[in-house]
Amino acid sequence: MTMNMMPMCKQAQALPNVQLSNIGGGHSHNLLDVFNPRRQKDKVVIVMGATGTGKSKLSIDLATRFPAEIINSDKMQFYEGLDIATNKITPQEQRDVPHHLLGVLDPNVDFSADDFSNVTCLAVDSILNRNRLPIIVGGSNSYIETLVDGYDNMFRSRYDCCFLWVDVSLSVLHSFVSDRVDQMVENGLVEEVREFFDPNADYTKGIRRAIGVPEFDDFFRYGPFLDDETRAGLLERAINEVKDNTCKLACRQLEKIRRLRNKGWSLHQLDATEVFQKRGKESHEAWDRLVSGPSAMIVRQFLYNNKAEVTTNAIRVPVAIETAALAAATY
Structure with a gap:
């Protein structure tokens, strides 16, 4: 429509x-202003x-x-x-x-x-x-x-x-993204996502779609029942998935920008x-x-x-x- x-x-x-900060009154232009080529x-x-x-x-x-x-x-x-x-x-x-x-x-x-x-x-x-x-x-x-x-x-x-x-450059960016994920883990990423974990959550809605959330599902869901070595392996796999998915996101974003440029x-x-x-x-x-x-x-x-x-x-x-x-x- x-x-x-x-x-x-x-x-x-x-x-x-x-909640929008500092949203004030509406714009003073009317529709005639919008379509006025001289404005x-x-x-x-x-x-x-x-x-x-x-x-x-x-x-x-x-x-x-x-x-x-x-x-x-x-x-x-x-x-x-x-x-x-x-x-x-x-x-x-x-x-x-x-x-x-x-x-x-x-x-x-x-x-x-x-x-x-x-x-x-x-x-x-x-x-x-x-x-x-x-x-x-x-x-x-x-x-x-x-x-x-x-x-x-x-x-x-x-x-x-x-x-x-x-x-x-994607090769340079991918290396940076990998290092950034490691820094995010050091800054408390796993603990932050753990507090947000819900075994009944829908990863297709809201903030749970974010990279860095669904990747840790297996680790949080099954980790408490596993031995230390297996649990560490699950954590490493989750972190690597975050890195891979972030790099894939960067590629998709770049492709989209190039399409917009080609679009004019x-x-x-x-x-x-x-x-x-x-x-x-x-x-x-x-x-x-x-x-x-x-x-x-x-x-x-x-x-x-x-x-x-x-x-x-x-x-x-x-x-x-x-x-x-x-x-x-x-x-």
Whole structure:
């Protein structure tokens, strides 16, 4: 069923078990504004990439250069709980940047791509009404595709989108993902998932679909009845399955991004492979040189490509962040 953007936003308010931070009043534009080709569109930045490539880090880097708020688009990070398993950005890493749709859903409910589109519409409008830049970030590319291209391209009709793609060579990324899973285990992954274990759980619904949950089922279900060696073998197998499934996810995400590019999406590709091949200071320098710095330049050009537009009421975001962006030019 085709539906227009305004009813879609209103529908989002009725979604159960969703708590959106700082959602304010609706957008001031009406439908005539949306379809007016002369009206300057509001601007939205969308950060994409496979799991583990640094999307969250980039979104924070941008939000500290341009006054912005972040909307999570990772479908497993929508849910409360399992912060280690779902690799949620920590409060310290958020650096006081407001985040939306992060850890707000009951773990047992389903949240579809259409639900995401509805609620994200509200969040984007609310952020724009505070004269801030919405940055949508996450690895659930099918959800982003539904948001951007769904409902007869209503989102594109209303918003001008800048797509940033953080890319890493798969061979390098797979090695990093394996090491990251080991670090997650050290940080308490097994204990976290154990507390969440339910022998009657449905692994096709809610947060239990997340990689790192169903893989441990046999270990939790049968481990207490086994000898130490067999139990250790089950644990090792579960951890290896988490690594394998995460690598497979990265491949699927990359394939999806390439399909979107072939579909005509204008994606700014940022190759971060060198960042992952270096360590310490050299890695940080490579990140600034290859990813963070170029992304800031792309966003600055995206926001200020027409200086005359800054004075119009339709460009609320550039008006609010012009000073910050100019200052960032010497960052």
